Amino acid sequence: MERLPKSIVPIIIVVVVGIIFIANSTVNINSGQAGVLFERFGGGVVTDEAPLEEGFHIVAPWNSVFVYDVRQQTIDESMKVLSSNGLDITLDVTIWFEPTYDQLGLLHKERGENYIRKLIQPAVRSASRTVVGRYKPEELYAQKRESIQNEMYDETQQLLKNQYVQVNRILVRDVSLPATIKQAIERKLKQEQESLEYEFRLEKAAKEKQRQEIEAEGKARANEILSASLTDKILQEKGIQATIELSKSENSKVIVIGSGKDGMPIILGNN
Incomplete structure (x- = not known):
């Protein structure tokens, strides 16, 4: 095998170094993502500038770019919480959230890439325990799901205030009670429904009686008037x-x- 001329070796070295430089200096950010720049020799995470937008970017090879999904994301959580009287309640919820775009650098610097596990999930679990702890099981069973969702959302918003993320909505998919408690509540609700139906029938009968009395009284009065008007x-x-x-x-x-x-x-x- 013939050896390469000495004059070509430097050129090859420059080309290889150039390729490595370009490979380490280019960043492609996909749709729905944004990048946080880390300047190794310039103060670390860049927090006073907007994140890198979608597209192709060239950065110094000694710097790094951390890519985040900035679209609305979804988490499904299933957790056990206690009611006000200490019974276990299983709660299934869905959280819609997204990082605050303009504060993505601060989120990366102070909370890190695992902010979902470290920040959002604990906040939602804490809010769920707080809200469910205000109610008895029968209240949770009969309570409008929307009102529970709103309370959980408000509690979560307070916990995540100034945390560089925003929760758009919390959806309660299911509230599961212990089987014995659920059966007892269903029996109670059935009895209440039957009682309401009975009261309705009584009220209807009373109104019908009142109508008949009014009708009879009207007829009697008409007969009195007719009799008084019929002279010999x-x-x-x-x-x-x-x-x-x-x-x-x-x-x-x-x-x-x-x-x-x-x-x-x-x-x-x-x-």
Whole structure:
């Protein structure tokens, strides 16, 4: 094998060093990510400048770039907490969160890359224990899930204040009670429902009775008014009108004028 000319060796060395330099000096940040620059000889983590945005970047080979996902992320947590009377409650929650973009350097410097495990998860667990500890099991079973979520969110926000992350929402997927407690609560709720149905039937019957009484009273009052308005002359006139109408009928009959009570006609025959 022939040896390379001595003049080419320096060129090869320069090319290799150049390739290594370029390889260590380029950073590609993907969509939904941002980079935190660490200057080895310039004061460490850069916190007073905006993070490196998506795209291709060239940095000094002795510096480092730590890439973070800055999109909204999701954590599913299942934890056991205690109710106000000391019973175990299993709580399944989902947390939506993201790092605060403009403070990504501070997050990296003060909390590190494992901020989810060190910061967010402990805060949510603590908030869950605080909120669930305010309620009895039957209250958790019947309580609106949205109100529990809101309380947990507020507690978490307080714990993560000035921690360079933001929690967008906490969703309670499930609240699991001990089987015996759950059965007892369901029996109680069933009894309460049956009681409400019985009260509804009683109230309906009472209203129907009241309606009938009002209707009967109205009819009686109408009859009183009608009786008071029917004088002897009016009745006699009505009788005469009825006699005239009957006399026009084709059926055979005999009409005796003035022989009835109070001088009213008597009609005989209805062939």
